[in-house]
Amino acid sequence: MAKNSFSRYIWLIDLLNRRGYVKMDQINEAWRKSAINETHDDMPERTFFNHRNAISQIFGIDIKYDRELGYHIPPTQLCENNLRAWLLQTLSVNNLLNESADLRDRILFEDVPSVKPFLKDLIQIMRDDNALNLTYQSYRNKEPYTFEAHPYCLKMFKQRWYLLAKTPKYDYPTIYSLDRVVDIEELDKKAVIPKDFKADEYFSQFYGIVTGDGNTIQTIKLKVFGERANYFRSLPLHHSQEEIETTDEYAVFKYFVVPSVDLVQEILSNGDNVQVLEPKGLRDRLGQIVDNMRQLYSK
Numbered sequence: 003m004a005k006n007s008f009s010r011y012i013w014l015i016d017l018l019n020r021r022g023y024v025k026m027d028q029i030n031e032a033w034r035k036s037a038i039n040e041t042h043d044d045m046p047e048r049t050f051f052n053h054r055n056a057i058s059q060i061f062g063i064d065i066k067y068d069r070e071l072g073y074h075i076p077p078t079q080l081c082e083n084n085l086r087a088w089l090l091q092t093l094s095v096n097n098l099l100n101e102s103a104d105l106r107d108r109i110l111f112e113d114v115p116s117v118k119p120f121l122k123d124l125i126q127i128m129r130d131d132n133a134l135n136l137t138y139q140s141y142r143n144k145e146p147y148t149f150e151a152h153p154y155c156l157k158m159f160k161q162r163w164y165l166l167a168k169t170p171k172y173d174y175p176t177i178y179s180l181d182r183v184v185d186i187e188e189l190d191k192k193a194v195i196p197k198d199f200k201a202d203e204y205f206s207q208f209y210g211i212v213t214g215d216g217n218t219i220q221t222i223k224l225k226v227f228g229e230r231a232n233y234f235r236s237l238p239l240h241h242s243q244e245e246i247e248t249t250d251e252y253a254v255f256k257y258f259v260v261p262s263v264d265l266v267q268e269i270l271s272n273g274d275n276v277q278v279l280e281p282k283g284l285r286d287r288l289g290q291i292v293d294n295m296r297q298l299y300s301k
Contacts (some may be wrong), residue, residue, distance in 0.1 A: 009038050011057050015079075018065065019074045025072035026050070056187070113161070120183050121156075121163055127186070128153050133193045136167070137185040138178060146184045152193040155201035159211045159264075166204070175204075177211050210264025211238050222257045222265075223279040230275040239268065254279065265289070 018024055019203050024032075032042040044136055054065045063079050096130075134153065137147040151167040154175050158164070163180040197259035205211075207219050223246075224232050231253035235245070240259050259265065261284045269276055269288060278285040 007053075007056070011053055011060065013038060013059070014053055014065075015057060015063060015075065018073060023068060023071035023074045028072070050052045105131060120180055120186055123186055123188075124153065124156065124165060124180070127188045128156075128187065128193075131192055133189045133191045135187040135189060136165075136169075136178065136183065137187075139182050139184050141182070142202045149191070150187075151178075152195060154195055154199060155204075157201070157205065157211060164211045166201070177213065206241070207258075207263070208260050208262055210262060212264045213260075219258055219260055220281050221279065221282070222259060222261060222284060224255050224257070224269065225252055225277040225279050226255060226272075227275050227277075230272060239265075261287075 004015075013033075013036060015030065021028075026047070029050065033039055036040050058064050063075060065073050065075055067073050078190045125132075126173050134151055135148055136151040137146050137148040149171065151165075151169050154166040154168065156163060156165055165178045165180060165183075166175050167178060168175045205213070224234075224239075228251070231248075234243070234253070234255055239255070240257050242256075242258040244256045245253055246256045261281075266284075266287065269278065270291065278288050
């Protein structure tokens with residue numbers, strides 16, 4: 003019953019998020035058609051208000067009421083918290099798939115290997131504000147090694163989950179990929195994390211998860227040719243992205259970001275559709291990589 007109630011909460015949030023203002027008769031109409039409503043009856047008003055209260059307590063989302071327009075969720079409540087928005091989107095898709103069992107073999111997802119073993123345990127340890135012993139198999143070492151880690155935050159990037167943690171070995175937090183974690187053990191010891199640490203601010207000057215490339219923000223200009231520019235417009239490379247020149251043949255985008263190895267690899271993944279205009283150091287760096295690739299393929 004609890005699982006069914008939770009699905010109802012997600013269904014109601016998703017309905018209000020998609021439609022904006024919704025009156026009670028419209029909620030009932032949608033509820034009668036929902037696959038999770040096995041009886042296809044209306045939603046009793048008392049049940050609706052119970053769901054409304056539960057959604058407020060569980061998700062921190064307040065469903066507002068306008069006498070003329072109906073019920074709605076203010077957009078800021080879903081936009082101000084990235085984790086909440088991601089979680090609700092994930093749960094909504096899961097609800098939709100459960101309603102569309104006959105389409106499951108026609109909807110394909112990318113596998114995220116690092117979710118499986120340790121993500122839930124790490125989240126619980128972070129909730130406890132504890133440190134942990136982390137057994138890690140680095141690609142640079144032949145054998146796994148164990149060390150004490152104080153978890154700062156978790157971040158997903160390109161189908162992998164990463165842990166940013168402070169360890170005794172370094173004076174600064176280090177990134178660890180969860181798919182290389184061998185084991186974790188929660189310690190009866192509080193994690194030491196700076197009170198002013200904010201994960202979004204920490205990564206704001208970078209593209210990706212590599213943060214050790216000099217930490218110098220630079221102005222970077224990319225010339226993007228043809229239809230590829232539309233991909234950059236629809237999914238910006240970085241939050242600082244600004245389109246400063248537009249023509250029929252190309253567009254130029256400007257960024258304020260550290261030219262880390264993750265950014266270099268992303269630029270290269272676009273092939274000859276993207277050209278680095280500035281800075282000269284990054285342009286020369288990409289040019290050298292292209293020359294090395296040319297020699298590799300000319301052998």
